[in-house]
Amino acid sequence: MNNSCYLGIDVGSISTNCVITRPEGEVLFEIYKRGEGNPIKSVQQCLAQLTEQLPDRFRIKGVCTTGSGRILAGAVVGADVIKNEISAHARAVIQLYPDVRTIFEIGGQDSKVTILRDGAVVDFSMNLVCAAGTGSFLDSQARRLNITIEELSSRAMMSENPTNIAGRCTVFAESDMIHKQQLGNEQKDITMGLCHALVRNYLSNVCNGKEIKPPIVFQGGVSANKGICRAFKETLQCDIIIPPYNMVMGAYGAAIIASKSCIEKTKFRGKEVSAHNIITKGFECGDCPNCCEIIEVLDEDEVIGRTGGRCGKWEGRTEPRKALKGTGQRGTVSGSSTDRKMEHQTCRQVDNVPDLIQIGVPTKKCLK
Numbered sequence: 001m002n003n004s005c006y007l008g009i010d011v012g013s014i015s016t017n018c019v020i021t022r023p024e025g026e027v028l029f030e031i032y033k034r035g036e037g038n039p040i041k042s043v044q045q046c047l048a049q050l051t052e053q054l055p056d057r058f059r060i061k062g063v064c065t066t067g068s069g070r071i072l073a074g075a076v077v078g079a080d081v082i083k084n085e086i087s088a089h090a091r092a093v094i095q096l097y098p099d100v101r102t103i104f105e106i107g108g109q110d111s112k113v114t115i116l117r118d119g120a121v122v123d124f125s126m127n128l129v130c131a132a133g134t135g136s137f138l139d140s141q142a143r144r145l146n147i148t149i150e151e152l153s154s155r156a157m158m159s160e161n162p163t164n165i166a167g168r169c170t171v172f173a174e175s176d177m178i179h180k181q182q183l184g185n186e187q188k189d190i191t192m193g194l195c196h197a198l199v200r201n202y203l204s205n206v207c208n209g210k211e212i213k214p215p216i217v218f219q220g221g222v223s224a225n226k227g228i229c230r231a232f233k234e235t236l237q238c239d240i241i242i243p244p245y246n247m248v249m250g251a252y253g254a255a256i257i258a259s260k261s262c263i264e265k266t267k268f269r270g271k272e273v274s275a276h277n278i279i280t281k282g283f284e285c286g287d288c289p290n291c292c293e294i295i296e297v298l299d300e301d302e303v304i305g306r307t308g309g310r311c312g313k314w315e316g317r318t319e320p321r322k323a324l325k326g327t328g329q330r331g332t333v334s335g336s337s338t339d340r341k342m343e344h345q346t347c348r349q350v351d352n353v354p355d356l357i358q359i360g361v362p363t364k365k366c367l368k
Contacts, residue, residue: 004061007050007268008254009043009077010088011035011069014108014135015221016042017251020054023259025095029054032247039069040278040297043076047274054271062258063268064088066250068110071315075297075305076278078269081261082316085250090114090121092253093217096243101213104232104240105249106202106222108135113207125206133201135222137173141194144174145187149225152191156227159192166197173197195227199235217241219249269304276300283321285309 005028010017016039020029031049035042064081065074066088074082085105093100094116103114111134115123127133142152156162163185166176173194180190203212216238222228223246232240245252278299285292294314297305306314313324 003057003059005054005058006255006258007060007063007077008088008251008256008258009046009063009065009067009073009079010085010248010250010254011039011043011065011067011073012085012107012250013068013110015247016046016069016073017248018046018050019245019248019251019255020050020058020060021252021255021259025256025259027245027252028058030245030248030251039072040076040280043073044274044276044278047077047271051271051274060266060268062261062263062266064254064258064261066254071305071307072280072295072297075307075316076269077273078267078304080263080267081254081258083254083257086112086114086121086124088250088253088257089219090116090253091256092245092249093219093243094119095253095256097215097217097241100215100217100241102216104202104216104218104223105220106134106198106218106228107220108139110134111202111206111220111222113202113210113212115210115212123210125208125210127206133198133205135220137198137201138194138222138225138228141173141177144177145191147187152194153225153227155188156192156195156225157230159186159188161189162192162196163189164196165190165193168201192227192231195225195231196235198222198228199231203235212236214238215241217243219243219246221247223247273299278304282308285314 002023004023005020008019014035016033016035018031019027021027029050031046033042033046063077063079064083065077065079066083066085070082089103089105093103098119101116103116105112110127112124112126114121138152139149142149163180165180166172177190218229218232218240223242229240229242243249276299278297281296281298282293285294290310292309294306294308296303303318305316305318309315317324
C-alpha cells in the first residue's frame, strides 16, 4: 500500500489552510483555521493538528505553500515548491472540474477572478485598492447589525424582496443600511441587499472587461455564504458550482502541485516544527534607494528564510547577509528630491525566486 502523501498550505490574510492528499489527489486531511494575525503560529497549530490526526504510517513526500504568506510559511515548514494563489486555485479546480471556464474566488481581504480556456489560465484579475467586494465587507456589516456572519447568510436566504444597498464603499454601505433600517426595511431584506451589493461590486470592479463564461466555480471563504451564492445566480442567471473543498481550495491545489512536481527528496522540516520557537527579525537592506525592509525567519538562532525584498535576492535565502549584497555595473543616478548624484550598482537578479517580479534597482551611496 502506498503511504506517500503531499502537504499543501495556504496562508491568507484571514485564514491558514492545510490539506494533505494522496498522490492521485484524494484528500486525507484538511484544516481551515483563522490566522488571528500571527501566520507563523497558525501554521504551527495546523502542523500540531496534523501530528494528532494523521496516522504515523503516512509519509509526507512533498510540500507546497501558497497565498500571501507563502514565502514565510515555506521557510517555517521547509517547502519544496512555492506557488502564487492564482496557480494553486486554478490547479485545484482543474483537478475537480476539467471543463471549468471561470473561477470566482473571494476571501477575507482580497478577491480574484481567473479565466480558463481548455484547462489553462489565460487571464486573471484581483481587487487592487478597496476591500468592499470581499469578506471583510460582510463582516463589518454583520457587526453593525449585531449578528454573526452565519446568521447574515441564513437571514439573507429568507428574503423575498431584497433592498438596494450601495456597495461601492463600506462606509457608504453602512450609511445606506442605516437609512434603510430607519425606513423600516426588514433585516432579512437588508442582509440580502448587502449580498447583492458585494456581488455588484465584485462583477463591476474585479471582473470588469473579463469574459465570464460558464461553467463557473465559486470558492474561497465567502463561498460558504449562501446569500452570496444566491446573489451570483440571480445576477448572472446561471448555475454556480461550489466545490467540495471550497474553503481550502488554495491548499488543495498546492498539495496537487506538490504531487506533480517530481520531488525526489523533500525539504519538509517535519511535523515537530510545530513545537519550535520560531521568531522573525527585521532589517533594512540599504543596497538601493528602495531601502527594502527584510524579514528574517529564525528557528532558535538559525536563519531558515528571508522575505520582503523587491528584487528577489533575499527571498527564501539563508546565506550570510554579506553574501547576498548586489553586484553589477556601476553608474550614477540623480536623487528624486535633490540635485545630488548617487553612486550605485544594480542589485543582483535571482533566477530561482518563485512568483516574484524581478526588478533591477540601484544601490545607494551618496557622492560628495
